[in-house]
Amino acid sequence: MPSDPVSVLFVCLGNICRSPLAEGVFLAVAEARGLGSRFEADSAGTAAYHSGEPPDPRTTAVAARHGVHLTSIARQATRHDFQRFDLIVAMDRSNRRSLERLRGHRPGAARIVMMRDYDPESGDPDVPDPYYGGAEGFERVYGIVERCCEGLLDELADGPG
Numbered sequence: 001m002p003s004d005p006v007s008v009l010f011v012c013l014g015n016i017c018r019s020p021l022a023e024g025v026f027l028a029v030a031e032a033r034g035l036g037s038r039f040e041a042d043s044a045g046t047a048a049y050h051s052g053e054p055p056d057p058r059t060t061a062v063a064a065r066h067g068v069h070l071t072s073i074a075r076q077a078t079r080h081d082f083q084r085f086d087l088i089v090a091m092d093r094s095n096r097r098s099l100e101r102l103r104g105h106r107p108g109a110a111r112i113v114m115m116r117d118y119d120p121e122s123g124d125p126d127v128p129d130p131y132y133g134g135a136e137g138f139e140r141v142y143g144i145v146e147r148c149c150e151g152l153l154d155e156l157a158d159g160p161g
Helices: 018-032 057-065 093-103 135-158
Strands: 006-012 039-045 087-090 111-114
Touching: 006 018, 006 093, 006 135, 018 039, 018 057, 018 135, 057 135, 087 093, 093 111
Parallel strands: 006 039, 006 087, 087 111
Antiparallel strands: none
16 A cells, blocks of 8 residues: 655745745656655745745746746745645745744644755755845756755655655
């Protein structure tokens, strides 16, 4: 009997740059490895600034250049997400603190990790927010997110499920 897919939620501030990119890359990498059916992913923001909006056009463009199609619509993270997802992946320390406050001390709540925990090249714990910069920042973030998704999948694929 197959087990339920592992569910992963990627979280940044507004849910239009880093987290929808991570969601799309994670699913694309899982599919490329033949593991698509083992995982589900979504993304959210700790703030509701962009709720209901598609990803930033620069995020969509960098994803498309790498063959990744983004389908997410921005939403704010909720307390329910801690019961719905197995793992919640924060893009930076500020978002992690916001998620920890939202989670509180609920038993059985999803584990929160940092995206760059899975980056073999990381010296910085945060995925930089490219929102106020140019296209090169989005390309840099794509590289970080891709490395991290590869590492995250390495860990999750070796685990139960």
